[in-house]
Amino acid sequence: MDYEVVIGLEVHAELSTNSKIFCSCINEFGGDPNTHCCPGCSGMPGVLPVMNKSVIEYAIKAGLAMNCTISKFTRMDRKNYFYPDLPGAYQISQHKYPICRNGYIEIDVNGKKKPIRIHHIHMEEDAGKLIHSDYGTGTLVDYNRAGTPLIEIVTEPDMRSAEEARAFLEKLKAILQFIDVSDCKMQEGSLRADVNLSVRPKGQEEFGVRTEMKNLNSFKAIVRAIEYEAKRQIEEIESGGVVYRETRRWDDNKGISYAMRDKEQAEDYRYFPEPDLPPIIIDSEWIERIRSSLPELPDARKERYVREFSLPEYDANILTSSKVLSDFFEKAVQHSNNAKAVSNWIMGDLLRILKEREMEAEEIPFPAEHLASLISLIDKGIISGSIAKKVFVKMFDTGKDPETIVKEEGLQVVADENAIRKIVLEVMENNPGSVADYKGGKTKALGFLVGQVMKATKGKADPKLVNKLLIEELSK
Amino acid sequence: MELYELTIKQLSDMLKKKQISAVEVTRSVLDRIDKLEPALGCYITIVAEKALQDAENVQKDIDNGTLRSPLAGIPMAVKDNICTEGIPTTCASKMLSNFKPPYNATVIRKLYDNGAILLGKLNMDEFAMGSSTETSYFKKTRNPWNVERVPGGSSGGSAAAVASGEAIYSLASDTGGSLRQPASFCGVVGLKPTYGSVSRYGLIACASSFDQIGPITKDVTDCALVLNAITGRDEKDSTSANIEHPDYTKFLINDVKGLKIGIASEFIGDLLDKEVQKAFIDAVDVLKKLGAECEEISLPSLKNALPVYCILAFAEASSNLGRYDGVKYGYRAKEYKDLEDMYRRTRSEGFGPEVKRRILLGTYALSAEQYDKYYKKALQVRRMICDEFNDAFKKYDIILYPTTPDTAFKFGTMTKEPMQMYKHDILTMPANIAGLPAITVPCGFDSNNLPVGLQMLSKPFGEGKLLQAAYTFEQNTEFRNSRPCLS
Numbered sequence A: 001m002d003y004e005v006v007i008g009l010e011v012h013a014e015l016s017t018n019s020k021i022f023c024s025c026i027n028e029f030g031g032d033p034n035t036h037c038c039p040g041c042s043g044m045p046g047v048l049p050v051m052n053k054s055v056i057e058y059a060i061k062a063g064l065a066m067n068c069t070i071s072k073f074t075r076m077d078r079k080n081y082f083y084p085d086l087p088g089a090y091q092i093s094q095h096k097y098p099i100c101r102n103g104y105i106e107i108d109v110n111g112k113k114k115p116i117r118i119h120h121i122h123m124e125e126d127a128g129k130l131i132h133s134d135y136g137t138g139t140l141v142d143y144n145r146a147g148t149p150l151i152e153i154v155t156e157p158d159m160r161s162a163e164e165a166r167a168f169l170e171k172l173k174a175i176l177q178f179i180d181v182s183d184c185k186m187q188e189g190s191l192r193a194d195v196n197l198s199v200r201p202k203g204q205e206e207f208g209v210r211t212e213m214k215n216l217n218s219f220k221a222i223v224r225a226i227e228y229e230a231k232r233q234i235e236e237i238e239s240g241g242v243v244y245r246e247t248r249r250w251d252d253n254k255g256i257s258y259a260m261r262d263k264e265q266a267e268d269y270r271y272f273p274e275p276d277l278p279p280i281i282i283d284s285e286w287i288e289r290i291r292s293s294l295p296e297l298p299d300a301r302k303e304r305y306v307r308e309f310s311l312p313e314y315d316a317n318i319l320t321s322s323k324v325l326s327d328f329f330e331k332a333v334q335h336s337n338n339a340k341a342v343s344n345w346i347m348g349d350l351l352r353i354l355k356e357r358e359m360e361a362e363e364i365p366f367p368a369e370h371l372a373s374l375i376s377l378i379d380k381g382i383i384s385g386s387i388a389k390k391v392f393v394k395m396f397d398t399g400k401d402p403e404t405i406v407k408e409e410g411l412q413v414v415a416d417e418n419a420i421r422k423i424v425l426e427v428m429e430n431n432p433g434s435v436a437d438y439k440g441g442k443t444k445a446l447g448f449l450v451g452q453v454m455k456a457t458k459g460k461a462d463p464k465l466v467n468k469l470l471i472e473e474l475s476k
Numbered sequence B: 001m002e003l004y005e006l007t008i009k010q011l012s013d014m015l016k017k018k019q020i021s022a023v024e025v026t027r028s029v030l031d032r033i034d035k036l037e038p039a040l041g042c043y044i045t046i047v048a049e050k051a052l053q054d055a056e057n058v059q060k061d062i063d064n065g066t067l068r069s070p071l072a073g074i075p076m077a078v079k080d081n082i083c084t085e086g087i088p089t090t091c092a093s094k095m096l097s098n099f100k101p102p103y104n105a106t107v108i109r110k111l112y113d114n115g116a117i118l119l120g121k122l123n124m125d126e127f128a129m130g131s132s133t134e135t136s137y138f139k140k141t142r143n144p145w146n147v148e149r150v151p152g153g154s155s156g157g158s159a160a161a162v163a164s165g166e167a168i169y170s171l172a173s174d175t176g177g178s179l180r181q182p183a184s185f186c187g188v189v190g191l192k193p194t195y196g197s198v199s200r201y202g203l204i205a206c207a208s209s210f211d212q213i214g215p216i217t218k219d220v221t222d223c224a225l226v227l228n229a230i231t232g233r234d235e236k237d238s239t240s241a242n243i244e245h246p247d248y249t250k251f252l253i254n255d256v257k258g259l260k261i262g263i264a265s266e267f268i269g270d271l272l273d274k275e276v277q278k279a280f281i282d283a284v285d286v287l288k289k290l291g292a293e294c295e296e297i298s299l300p301s302l303k304n305a306l307p308v309y310c311i312l313a314f315a316e317a318s319s320n321l322g323r324y325d326g327v328k329y330g331y332r333a334k335e336y337k338d339l340e341d342m343y344r345r346t347r348s349e350g351f352g353p354e355v356k357r358r359i360l361l362g363t364y365a366l367s368a369e370q371y372d373k374y375y376k377k378a379l380q381v382r383r384m385i386c387d388e389f390n391d392a393f394k395k396y397d398i399i400l401y402p403t404t405p406d407t408a409f410k411f412g413t414m415t416k417e418p419m420q421m422y423k424h425d426i427l428t429m430p431a432n433i434a435g436l437p438a439i440t441v442p443c444g445f446d447s448n449n450l451p452v453g454l455q456m457l458s459k460p461f462g463e464g465k466l467l468q469a470a471y472t473f474e475q476n477t478e479f480r481n482s483r484p485c486l487s
């Protein structure tokens, strides 16, 4: 039987506000344990939460960027549970009246566009972290992260494959980065996703029983976990078994997920309205002010790239998948009149090197202007394309600008006719067979001879000139 | 007269005229504490040395003219659920017996700014849960009028200390009557301000949407003086009201002519002890004679006050008390197998039975299956009670009924009957449910010479009207001049 996989995502994104959600502590990743906290975010008795207005603004921004309706009335609720990383034994979250509802994000998988609906976005606080001590047997708690503002983006079960889930997350990440509300660093946990997954026979309306998977720390892990879980559920059903509604933990090292203990799931969180914070009333004026301040979003940028720079949609899509990459592209284009070449360099060598070196776009060691200069060196005929590729690698290695590299290493094109003619004659002398071949009508031999001249000049000769001189000498 | 017997107003006038010094007043009260504390047990912590040092410093500021507040140099004490930096704040619980907050509550900061001299922290029911101060982990507090009787609760220490001269005034908190009931039992004045009038920052929460800090004083004038110092918007408490508070002493006017007073008929009759009822009717007569227009009104939804209170207040408390888990501060069980066992043992050993009872009831009311049946319904009824009060206050300035159905009871009578105990607060709960200001003033004695309290409620931020009515009543009766006989 053919099965269809049904996926919904719950994504937590840490907001990059200056201070935490309910106190004035700095909101910053890292720091020595328990140095970014105060009586408020460490759960001391008598201390009250005060809502950080920026958190509301950031959430509204995110909602608008994801085509949501912004609630005019929203409030915080308490989610009660015991865990040592949760200092108050309740998390201030939103349950009944989330700040944003009914939105969507459009994804593009292999050229097929599809909207993924957002059920709602709500605001909440993050918990601290447990540190399992290297000394002795104890577990320690670090409250630096406690009170970090989060938004949770909950989708409808609209995705049908791991690729779609991945495309959604990449698009979501790009949007959050474009509107500058989250840095979305999965490795630092500022973007985390839980996957709700079920399978059903193709054509069946009714959803199957879904499981929820946690502890997914990279896009790669999410894709693997989805593939694993879909296969597991199908095999379970095929062999006459039952899929239970449960929470499963993904183990990325082993490449398997396993059901969490009963105690870790199906908790009753005893939600109720947070009595220490008044409801939040959002008027249309506030919403419109934020709407008008929104920057250009990835989709709009993509369309502009296609329109203005005549880039292929595929390329425009990749360039706008990351704010850093897209900003890099724009900056380089500003300093170069060759947008097509900038795009090709980014899509080709740049992304390849990043991948090879396992680097993020944020880590490109030179400014976009340097790429523009490199392109201009080629366009002006100062270096050849093949030399440019070498210079580009050097730019990555040293961070130096291309002119300096070309100068220091003497890489400029040799356009001195006499010098090149001398080498052409030498090559002809050393390759009498090829010369004879050419003269005998085998014009292909010319290519070989050009290659030999380029080799002798270490690629620095102007290939057009080499061609011209070779033909001249061969015709004598 | 000894200095400890005087009011804030009297002492402040004498301090201004340099007839006495802050140190002398403080010494007088500390001596009184030394003498009576073994019998009464008002305090959990006494900071005598700090008080004398503070008094010396404050006196300098009074002398050089930088401190002009009427509270400057006046020794006082606060309920032990109000955080005081570096001074134990225990909530009268084993759970917090070793807890020293690294911060001051906003009310403490304000009182310090006014030159108040803090004497110590006052006994209470554990986490403000109780009506007799008997649930305190540390000790019993005895009623100064009769040491065989309870002082009321949960702010028993706060009321008994003021009544006995162990403090010139005190701060207490009121969640369902925790301030007014003991003030009534001990024959002193107690005001629960409008919800949002006084910052809750630093008040260890019992039930967040009910809790409010207020003063317990010897008379209505002192009440207005303390209220002036502690009210106001606080950025650290988002539920504190952003309003301009008037100078409350402006309302100390001996006149109730034309004041419209509604008498809640639901609360007269079978519910009340006969002697309390008589004192109440006499009090109404006094006000009538002074020109107030009194008539009976009906507030039918008040009969639901008890279940509404028990569901909502216990639910909030069950959540607020989750943080006492042995992880960060406070008591932790000595031995445990794992995390869950640590939670279980810590909370089983650290909390007393009344606290546990309320956590269990509150947890049940919030559980997913019961939420609609209890919590949600109680919220709706709370709205109805608010609406009913709103309507009544369109017509009346003040609503009147006794503070308690009974006078101070003997030790041990309520602890075994929790429902009886909760019922006992039926007259004080409505003001907390609707967030209204309410004052209690002495209005007589029963045949055992135990004080009876008269309670007045007003619309939100109607403290001025309350003070005026209470002041007029006080000025035209003799009850404020009676003090308990303590050898």
Ligand SMILES: [Zn+2]
Pocket (backbone or CB within 6 Å): A020, A023, A024, A025, A036, A037, A038, A039, A040, A041, A042, A147
């Ligand atoms: Zn903090």
